[in-house]
Amino acid sequence: MKKNYVVVALLSVVLFSACSKDEDRYSGANQSGQELFQKDTLSKAAINSRIDQISNEKGSFHWKDGGYQMLWSAIIRGNNTVTIGYGVNADDFDSHKSGKGREIKARLKSIILESEKGSEKEVIFKEDDDLNLMDVVIKKRETLEALLKEQHIRYIEPADYRYFDTVEARPVYGPEVSSSSGCGFSSATIATADYTTVTPNARVPWNFYKHNIPGAWNYSTGSGITIGVVDTGLSPQQSLMGSSFNSGASSGRTVQRFGVYVDSIWPWSSGFDGPDDQCGHGTSMASVATAPRNNSGLPVGVAYNASLITYRAASNVVLDGYHEQEGVKLAxxxxxxxxxxxxxxxxxxxxxxVGKIEDGVKYAYSKGKLIFCAGGTSTSFTNFAGVIFPASMSEAVAVTGVKEGTTFQECDVCHKGGKIDFTIVMERAGTNNNVPVLSYYNNQANYVGGSSVATATTAGIAALVWAKNPGWTRDQVLTKMKQSSTFYPTKNADFGHGNINAQLAVQ
Structure with a gap:
């Protein structure tokens, strides 16, 4: 893989309303253009410092919050690539519904081409089929100035600025986080105390009982529901998530794999590298939600009769760079x-x-999808971020992991905060063991935790509820899950509705 970032497992759009005055779009707009567009650009360290500061102050960072100079500096330090979201208002993201999308895009392209003095092929390198956005190359400050004066631009942001390039590199799956949720191909011997064997010879992870998932199986196993997993792909070497996906008590379902990630450092490169997981993370997440219940003596998934569609959308869990963000949007x-x-x-x-990801999430949400995102799993130098993006979006259901026990405490590497909706018990008292899941290779299992597994577990529970009530809408399913959780009807300030009782949710 081309990156060796820290396991900021799940670090983790600018979407701002179209307005008639340029001043409304960026902070510091009362300064003159000459002052704002200084000749000297900010260093990456300075940009990151400002991102950290704003994240601490506001709980999140949007490029609109940083000002002109910061935006221009990040564009320059991101291969001069820019994503432009356009539309008649902030909610005009769907190109199929937009009445003026083509007209607006044509005007913006004309402005860019006239200012940049280049051919369309050189300047406009990606136009989206479903969303009102495009990716362009901007090398002149005057081009950005001209665009910022346009009324029908929802957001402008760097398309390839990499925050983590300036952070000290650490192993993607090092020993300090080997039981959380980064990349890795490891396996482990699962302690007998961490599972229960059920027919025909499947292992039920210990934490399933904390959420009464085995009890829920008396009412629903996820049959008839399809879960889409957006992650790093699916292992071609784990047959239980491939040729043996329909086996044992798991039958009558399908598994499909797609790849929408381009493995290149250059934003304008094309050619997806396929659906195969090259990280290990995606395989673990898919198995938590849907692994079969059979006689293999390996961990079973929450919704073991649900169908599965996986998308390899990124190289690892940190969506830092053009192709990661583009892949997630496409998925x-x-x-x-x-x-x-x-x-x-x-x-x-x-x-x-990230604007294009926000548009993609909103697009899927507009189609009635129930979307679960990880609240954040990270090492100490990034856990200031609170609930990460896109879990922080109102269209997403944010999930995090907690420790086993009578009181609520986030797991060692998990984020918490006011935007969390649900929690899943991820970390054992005493041993600190996480959750048994299928590993990358056949006949192997591993311990994985963090808000990653919590999210996939919650998606599996949602499949159980929806399979039991196939005529329900997304909102009805979500309401039932809330009503079946610890803190309902009062939401906890850090842990949302708390732990879900899956058996109660399907009754």
Missing amino acids: FTALGNNNNVKIISMSMGHIIS
Whole structure:
């Protein structure tokens, strides 16, 4: 893989309303253009410092919050690539519904081409089929100035600025986080205390009993529901998530794999690298939600009769860079367009809001999908971010992990905060063991935790509820899950509705 970032497992759009005055779009707009567009650009360290500061102050970061100079500096330090979201208002993201989308896009392209003095092929390198956005190359400050004066621009942001390039590199799956949710191909011997064997010889992870999932199986096993998992792909070497997906008590379902990630450092590169997981994270998440119940002696998934569609959308869990963000956007729009999909689960994210991903999430949400995103799993230097993006979006259901016990405490690497909706018990008292899941390779299992597994577990529970009530809407399913949780009807300030009782949710 081309990156070796810290396991900021799940670090993790600018979407601002169209307005008639340029001043409304960026902070510091009362300064003159000459002062704002200084000749000297900010360093990456300075940009990141400002991102951290704003994140601490506001709980999240949007590029509109940083000012002109910061935006221009980040564009320059991101291969001069820019994503432009356009529309008649902030909610005009769907190109199929937009009345003036083509007209607005044509005007913006004309402005860019006239200012940049380049050919369309050189300047406009990606136009979206479903969303009102495009990716362009901007090398002149005057071009950005001209665009910022346009009324029908929802957001302008760097398309390839990489926050983590300036952070000290650590192993993607090092020993300090080997039981959380980054990349890894490890396996482990699962302690007998951490599972219960059920017919025909499947292992039920210990934490399933904390949420009465085995009891829920008396009423529903997820049959008839399709879960879409947006992650790093699915292992071709784990047959239980492939040729043996329909086996034992798991039958009559399908598994499909897609790849929408381009493995290149250059934003304008094309050519997806396929659906195969090259990280390990995606395989773990898919198995938590849907692994079969059979005689393999390995961990079973929550909704072991649900169908599965996986998308390899990124190289690892940190959505930092053009192709990661583009891949996630493509996965969400594709799943949004798939009428068979009811639920989308993504255990990846960023501390920076990304416009095109926000548009993709909103697009899928507009199609009736129930979307679960990880609240955040990270090492100490990034857990200031609170609930990460896109879990922080109102269209997403944010999930985090907690420790086993009578009081609520986030797991060692998990984020918490006011935007969390549900929690899943992830970490054992005493041993600190996480959750048994299928590993990358056949006949192997591993311990994985963090808000990653919590999210996939919650998506599986949602599949149980929806399968029991196939005529329900997304909102009805979500309401039932809330009513079956610890803190209902009062939401906890850090842990939302708390732990879900799956058996109660399906009764």
